[in-house]
Amino acid sequence: MALDFQQIYTKIHEIGATARQRRERLESLRREARALFRQTAQDVDALRDKVESAKAVDPAIRCALPLKEALDTHHPTPGLPLNATLIAADGSQINPDRHGAVQYGLVNVGAIVLQPGSGQTPQTFTDSQLLYDDELYTAEGNPLTDGMVALKRDLDERRKLDELSAQYPAPVITFTDGPIELWGAKDGQDAAFSQSLETYKTVLSRLQTNGVTTAGYVDKPAADLVVRLLELMKLGDLSQVENLRAQHPFRGVSDRWLFGEKGNPLLEPGERSAVFQLQAKSEKDYRGLLALHFFYLNVGTHGHPWPVRVEIPRWVADDPEKLDALHAVLIEQCRVMGAKPYPYLLHRAHETAVVKHEEKNQVEQMLLMEIRRAGEETDDGSFKQSAKDLSGRGRFGQ
Template sequence: MLDLMKIAQQMRGISEHLTQEAEAARRRVIIANQLMERATEHQSTLLEQWEQWCDRIGFAVAQPIEPLDTRIALQAAPEAHTVLATDGSQIAPSHHEIAYCYLLNIGRIVLHYGQSRYPLLDSLPEVVYRPEDLYLSRQWGISTEEWMGHRRTVAEAVVLGELAKALRREEVGEIWGAEGQYSLDFSSAPLPPRSPAPSHPPSHPSTDLPSHPPTLALVDGSLIYWFLDQLPAEARDNILPPILEGWEQLRQLRIPLVGYLSASRSGEALNFLRLEACPYEQPDCTTHCGGQTDTAPCQVFSPLKDATYWATALEPGQRGPLWQSSAPILDHYGEHRIFFCYVHVGAEVARVEMPAWVVEDAELLETALQLTLTQVQKGYGYPVALAEAHNQAVVRGGDRTRFFALLEREMIRAGLKNVGTSYKEARKRGSIA
């Protein structure tokens, strides 16, 4: 039990610390503003330096593809539009439960605005219990729990692509009067395969698609899967190709994909200013700083983050310049390399990530940003489609209890003996104190 009286004694120290941090953050913003003004004047020179010395720079630097002083006011979305979203949750495997297995639950959302059409709000569960699935990752030194999280990421992307395909089929049926109506309720469809997607070359987007309302595909969190850098190539090939295949389906259907990051902790964009702050003629971190970039002389505003800075530089409804991420894992993304910008959505400054094919298409880029901002406004500070996808996916305590009760009943029906939790788990669920 938590002793609140003892915690209350520590609150004064916390409040004093936060006050000091707020003042320090204000000073860091002033420094960053000064560097931003100088970097705006020297932007082309700094980009040339980065291209020449990028392999010698010891920190992640995003490259601006628009002037640093770009400020664009976003327009409201058209009345008729559609938003797709997925989010995932899970029941983790435990040796103390009645069976060692895990469950993935993917929330699926399709919201139609101004179209008099029914929404889709449901979830797609899958139970993983076969040894070849549970222990597949052990050969690469990856725990089952960690692999479960990776499979959830794959499932979210693949289900999003399937939602988009089903939506377009339904729209084609409505527009052209095709026999039979396509339903978005494909609840019998399995979750994405565990093997890599086929390595055939992607086809070009279709240009003969019928007219349809603007549509957006949303996911919660970053589209840059940094964790893949740490995985063996064979393990990575089981995760990334199916994700990119799902994104390719969106590209073919001209549905922009957005990764929405609330309270982003990234400093990738501000790191570009460190090139301006570098006291040396060349930004050669390996030679001048011995690779110790955290204590380098160019680190003059740490630990200021991008979102904190842009909150002072943008007005509500504005976006800043577009940036290209330089994360090494993006070398494996092909046409889906990730770009991002910061958008002042009113309640906060959010990082909005998009694949290259969205950024390179002015119409898709405008649709993506307009619909994202409108979603935040409809959700009172957070995209309503993502909030609903989370609510559909989340596995609460009662759901977990019912899941294992159902599993126990099936095991007893199958004739298994000694079905039950471990003594440790049983004692934790009931106290004798």
């Protein structure tokens, strides 16, 4: 038996025994957060001043920065844009595995193009890039980590949107799954990330120059950016707060709850929130028209709210026509999926991009056969991997 279920059951029993206390505490925090939200909703200047005060204490503080709209602003679904081309992209990867018989990586990007009302069926595209030999190392000679391969995947997704959007007349609306913000090493010391970031910003700039609307769709968002803003308001004089980043008086209260409380959602089905700027350490990397913004969007139904976060660059946030078109398209795309709202084109892009287990095995066999045919030395899989394969067991994250 791999697990000691008696130990686990004991812990689960303890969790159950304290459930009522946690529920009462969370309900109290939610009431307080909701009251503070209502109290400060219209005072945008005070909210902005508080964020500036927080930045003076901790420049890397991460929260929502209001623009001009009140916190409780909500916009109904606008009409669908005419003759818009919709493009979605998603990616998957195979990470280098030191236990494998051959060292390689793979990034696979799937994209789909839809021209509503044209009578044409959606077009799908796939870009598959095999990484081998020197491509498995950074310029400094360090092996590619799983995070670096994921970074390349994110960059290639946006590149594909740029490539395809240039082939269609305006208006063009593009989106990917996940944030627009490029994730990776943020200390400025990783040359590979810095180079990828510069390339990524160049791609974003081309999209902006071409008038393309682009967005990142974050389903079931975990970041509590608006709640963090409320926490800053509650903390009072921030210059007197020790270790500001660790102070979370509303811990457990989420943006998802705030905008989508069952029975009392701030956003009705199809509505979006005000647009906020993202205050974060990465602000210095995304300047001007590339500055990162976001809004919340309720893609659910009456009785079943489902707020998602939509990230956009400033050139979209500043353009009411682009903003309305994106809003309407995302609601329409989610309705296609019925009771489990998610943009249909992103779902299709994921299906196109995903690498199945049998495809992975086929790539490995093809690569091994070619290497051996060319007379190059090959390796064996590790005995650890052989033992795992023999037992039919595996472990997550290894």
